[in-house]
Amino acid sequence: MKAIQFQCCSPDEVIFGPDFHQSLYCHLLCGLLFREEIQFVFSTFAHSIVLAFRTFEQVWQELCDDIRDGELSSRVTAPSVRMAMSKLLKPSPELADLIYKKCSGLSNWYGLIPELFPNAKYIYGIMTGSMEPYLKKLRHYAGELPLMSADYGTSEGWIAANVNPKLPPELATFAVLPNIGYFEFIPLNNDAERLYMDPKPVGLTEVKIGEDYEIIVTTFAGTRIFPF
Known part of the structure; x- marks a missing residue:
């Protein structure tokens, strides 16, 4: 991933964690910790991005508490994940207050992604076919950030590439x-x-x-x- 400059902000222990919900919580936390370095938001399928930020709506205050105190929530129980996160998580009241202020100032979570990640340039994933129903909610979170549907594929393999990914997914x-x-x-x-x-x-x-x-x-x- 480093060779193709496609690095994730989460450590391997989180990516390959034994529990999806614990890993997702830590993905969100890592994104906040490295918010200034995030250049794009990615998941293979659009519904996963929507799911992630729906989850954020429910746990954002708990995430702020983790950042403020420098201690990981008790909801994360996997030892390997807790150990990896302990190396990243240090008390940061300033960052916690900043995120709390930004989230509190949003109207129905519109534009959440660029507020959390000010240097993000686009959102990337499969957004056509069965993923198209998620576009409305994804655009709500994205605000003015462009949505890029660059691939057409399945869980078994890739099929095609978008010849003009700058166009809206509906015109792919x-x-x-x-x-x-x-x-x-x-x-x-x-x-x-x-x-x-x-x-x-x-x-x-x-x-x-x-x-x-x-x-x-x-x-x-x-x-x-x-x-x-």
């Missing part, structure tokens, strides 16, 4: 990356006469502009999947 156009798997496309036809026909998949070079397709991905491991 993706180019398939043919060297990361074998791709087939099932034509989607609304013609009632052909509704019950079994359409045959076509290759990447056989797709037609303006037509709709369901993608089939065969990974290098030989797994054939139908992403949604």
